[in-house]
Amino acid sequence: MIRVIDLYKNFAGHQVLKGVNLDIETGKITTIIGGSGSGKTVLLKHLNALLLPDRGSVLVDGKDITKLGESALNDMRQKFGVLFQGAALLDSMTIFDNVAFPLREKTTLGEGEIRQRVEERLAQVGLSGMGYKYPAEVSGGMKKRAGLARALVIEPQIILFDEPTTGLDPLLGKSIHDLIRKMHATFGFTGVVVSHDIPAVFRISDRVAMLANGVIAEVGPTEQFVASANPMVRQFLQGDAEGPLAVL
């Protein structure tokens, strides 16, 4: 269980988060939606302390990760996998080495076992035989798959997905969503997805939260969220220019 309590974050005078409260249930996929620049990625980066708040707490399994020392934070981070918006694969390594990287750096596994695990993960994300290529040599969709394989390789309890379908065509986007659902069924991780791929992202979401004006405006199970009468949710889902949400 991840619990976000009264989270505030300010960047150069711009208050992005203004007291966010959110519970993320274990074993479920929670999607955070919101307008561009609403602070979704900022909130996501607080969940594994890539950013630290000005005020507030993030509890992971009851521990406030904003107050952990370096060693304890590193232990905590090993519970997380992250799929970054651009996949963030290390340019200087092949896809195979990228996926093997966390195992080589953070475990004492032998090279034979690492090879077996990496090939298994690459096969699960549909990249069998592509491990020898460098990130610059593959498409955006393949990079996302490789990023997902890297996030999955240490079998984390929690995976954070930052805009997993941004920059992909609808077919590739659907294939990434299907892959996330399939991997979730296989590994049973807790997923947090930040996306504005609406309504496609609802297919993979157990719960949806909407971030607006620096706070969580609405949160609930997907069906309940979609049927919400909250004017901000209605405006966002219907894409109306008129309403309580300011459109810049």
Next chain:
Amino acid sequence: MLFIVRQIGAVTTAHLFGMGRGFLFLLSAFAWVFRPPAKLRLIVKHIKEIGVDSLSVVVLSGAFTGMVLGLQGYYSLRKFNAESWLGSAVALALLRELGPVLSAFMVTGRTGSAMAAELGTMRVTEQIDALYSMAINPVKYLVSPRIIAGLIAMPLLTSIFNVVGIYGAFLIGVELLGVSSGSYFAGMEGSVVFQDVYSGLLKSVSFGLIITWVCCYKGFNAPPMATGVSQATTESVVLSFVLILVWDYFLTSIML
């Protein structure tokens, strides 16, 4: 008036904070060197990048610097009938000053800029965040090995620059302009002492530190925007050049 004073204060404070962050970055990089596991494979890889990849440009610039010194030295010394001191003048100029400084400039342009651009790209494309998220400290993984590699590779490159430069001047002075080969090397032997060699090498070690520190710091902290990488690269090269010259003055004044 108050506005101007406030602006000057703000700029000064910002620069002081920036310098403080830079020094903390360097201290952190050194602290990570001594924390296991050692990254020997990465250090060797970066020695190759800094040393081997800069070798051609260092050899080329060393050769032409020596040749120019041979020409200029010959025409200056001939006015005093002192052509036989050419070897001595060239060796002292190269070993004490030109070798360390010019090879440092070459390495900054060839490898330092690439270092800043690579780390800047990693910052902008969230690869550094990815390392943090995998519980891998990016300073230990990306910065410390480069700094150690710079400390090792820079004096080696400077030594090569010096040797090539001395032979470049030999080619012009002895083979082309007719200075006696014996007097060229005898003058050198008679006037160059061990302090001239090690003071130059000591300079080159400190320049290796300056280049890797500045370029890694600027790249690592590149602003996360489209122009961030180019800005970091330009700043790293300019700041490295300036710091090399300023530090060279202080070291020279101490070691003379």
